[in-house]
Amino acid sequence: MINPRIYFFFSLFVFVPLLSGCWDSLDVEKRASVLGIAIDKVDPAEAKKEENQISHLKEEGESSNEQYIRLTAQIAVPGRVPLNALAGGGEGGAQESVWVLSVVGHSLDDAILNLQQEVADPLFFGHLRIIVFSEKVASEGVQKFNDYLRRQPQVRRTAWMAVSKENAKKYMEIAPELEPIPALYLSSMVEDAVGAGKLPYDSIGIFWIALSNLGQDGFLPYLTIGEKHNVRVEGVGYFTGDKMKGTIEPIKIGPLMTILGEEQGGYGLMTNMPGTEDKVLVRATKRRSNIKTAIKNEEKPEIRIKIRYDVRIEENESPTYSLDSPEIIRKIEDRYSEEVKDAYEQFIQDMQKEGSDIFGFGEYIRAKQPTYWEKKVKTQEQWRSIYTSQLDVQVEVQTRITQIGMKEQ
C-alpha cells in the first residue's frame, strides 16, 4: 500500500494547473479603460517640444518632414462612472467621470505608448467606443492607423470611427447634457442615427471591409459640434482609398443608404406640388433597391438601379391643393419619383467625378460580371478609373404614398 499522504500530495499537484487562470487577472479598477480616442495632426515644431523618448531615441538632425499626431484619449475613472441616469448628470458632468489626456507621437502606437507612460494603470481598449479623426488626418490617409487597430486584439470591430470638422480633440472634452460620458454620447449619437434610418450602419468593421474591397470605397460619419456642446451628424465623409476626399450633405445620405440596401427610411424631402410653387413634405418610410448589372458591347459596364419608395406625407403647405383625390396623390407620387431620380443621378455623377465608389458598384460588377472583371479590372485602381470614366448608371424610381396622417384632405 502506498501511503495515503502521497496521494494527497499528488492531488494537490493536480490542482496547480487550474490556478493558472489567475495569471491574467486584472481588476477592473486597476485598468485604465479608454472609451474614446481623438486623433489630430500637429505641427512638428510644436510636437518636438512635448515629445519624450519612449519608443525611440531622439536623433540629431532628424528629417524635417516628420509626421506627428496628437492623440487625445478619454479614460474612464473607475468608480466614478455613473451606473444609471439618476446617479449621473448633476454637478461636474464630464470632467468628473472621465479623464482626458493628450499626447503626441509619430504613429498611433507611439502615441499610445507615450500615453501609457503618463497613466499608471495599464490601458485597456476593450471598451473603446469611438475613434474620431480630424478632417485633416482623414484626408491624409487612415491606413496607418488601421494597421495598429487590426493587430490590437482588444479593439472591437463594432466600435465606430468618425471624422470631425473641428479639431478632434474637442470631441473628447465636450460636456454634453444628456450623457455623462462624452465618448458614450458620441457613440450613441451615431448609433441612434442608424436606428432612425439617418445613417448607414458603418462600424469600424464595415468601414475596413469597404476599404479592402476591390470595388468599393469607404465612408465615415462626419461630425460637427454645435453651440451648446451638441454634436451633429453633418453628413458623411467619403474616401478614395484610405484618404478622405470630401463630404456629402445629410440629404444625400438617404440615397446612399438606399443603394447600399438599407431599407429603413428616415429623411424627408420637400416636394413641389405639380404646377405650383407650393410644397409638401414627404418622408420616406421604406425604400427598396434592386441593382442589375450589364456590360455593353463587352466594353462599358452599366448599372441599373430600380428603387421603390414607400413614403408618407407629413405636411402640406399648399393653401390651394388638398390631398383628397387619388389623382392628386398619383401626381405627387410621380413628381416625387422624378425629383428623387434627378437627385440620385446628380449625386452618383458627382461621386463618379470624385472617383469615390461609396456605393460599392464595383462589388456588383465583380460578383455578377466575373468575365469582364477578370479581363478588364482586377485591381482597385483599375476599377476606380473605370468607375470615373466609363461606368454608366441608370436610376428608375417608383413611389407609393402609403400614409397621409390624421388629417383629411
Add this chain to the structure above:
Amino acid sequence: MSNSREITAVEAAAILINSVLGIGILNMPRFMVEAAGTGAPIVTIIGVLFVFISVWGITKLGMSFPTQSIVQYSERIIGKWLGRAYIFIAIIVFIFAAGLLLREFSEVLNTAVLFETPIEVSALVILFLAAYFTRDSLNTFAYIHLFYAPFIFIPGIIIAALSIPKYNYLYLQPLFRVEVNEWFTGITSMAPMFQGVFVLTIIIPFMKQPGLVMKASFWGTALAGGVYVITVISALAIAGPEELKTMMWPALEHARSVEVPGNFLERLGIVFLITWVIAVFTTIFSYYMIIVNVLRQLFRTQDHRMFSFFLFPLIFGVAMIPENVVQLYKGEMAKIVNWMGVMFLMGFPLLLVIVMKLRGLPLKGSGKKSD
C-alpha cells in the same frame, strides 16, 4: 484480443466530429479564401468530399479486420516490416501534428485573450489534461467525446445562424470561377485539418456493432465537414474576400462581431472561445489517444498507460519549436508535417485497400472474422 466492445455508433460519430473539429476552424476560412477567393465554399465542399474517400478507405479496412488493430492488419497486408515502418512514421507524424496543434492553441490564447500567460503554461495545462485522460480506457474516451460533442457543435451552429441577417451575398459570388490549381491548393490546405479521421482505426475494434461503422463515419465526417463549410460561408459572406485575407483568425473575428438581436447579450466571442477551447481539447485528446493506442499495439502490450506521460515531453517539445506564429503556419516544419499527415494518415489507408484488392484478400465482411 479481449476487447470489451462497448462503443456505440453515436459515440463513434461524436469521436469523429470532435477529432476533426478543432483549431483549424479559426484560420480555415483564410486558407480557403487565399486559395480560391469567392469560390472558397465550393472548394471547401469538394475538399470534404475528398476526405470522404479517405474515411471510406479507413472504414473499409477496419470493417475487413474488425477484431484487429491497424498495426496487425497493415502488417498482414504489406508485410511485417513495411507495415511496422508505416505505423512508426504515422506515430511520428501524429506527435508532430499534436505538437503543432498545441502550439497553435496556446498561440491564439496568448494573442487574443490571455496576454500575460506564457504560452508554455496554457500548453502545459491542456496537454496535461489530455495526457491524464489518455490513461483511461477507450470506453471512457468515447464517453468524454459524447459528452462534449454538443458543446462544440451547437454554439458553432448558433453563431453561424445569428450572422445570416448580416450576409452580403455579393461576397459569395462568383461562386464557380475556380481554376484547377486553386482547387488543388485549397484542398491540400484543408486536408491536414481532417487528419483526425485516423481515430477510426483505433475505435473500430472496440465498437459494439462493427456493421454500423460506415454509417457512423459517414455522419461524423458529414457533420464535421458541414461545420467547416458553414464557417467558411459565414465568415466570407460577412467580411468579404479581401478583408478576410487580412485576418489571422477570421472565424474568431467573425464570432467577436456577432451580436444577438436586442442587445441583451454582447461579446459572444467569449462563448465562442469557450467552445473552441473544448474543441481543441477534444482534438488534442484524440490525437494523443491515437498515438498512445497505436504505440501499445505496436509494442504488443496490454497496458497503454505507460505511454501517456512518456509522450508528454515529446509533444510539448515539438510545440515549442516554432518561434512565432509566422513560422508556425508558414514554416518548413508545418509544411512537411501537413504533407506527411495527408499522405500517411489519409492517403495510405487507401493504398492499403488497393493492395488488399490486388492480393485478393477479402474486402469488407461486416462483423465476421476475416482470418
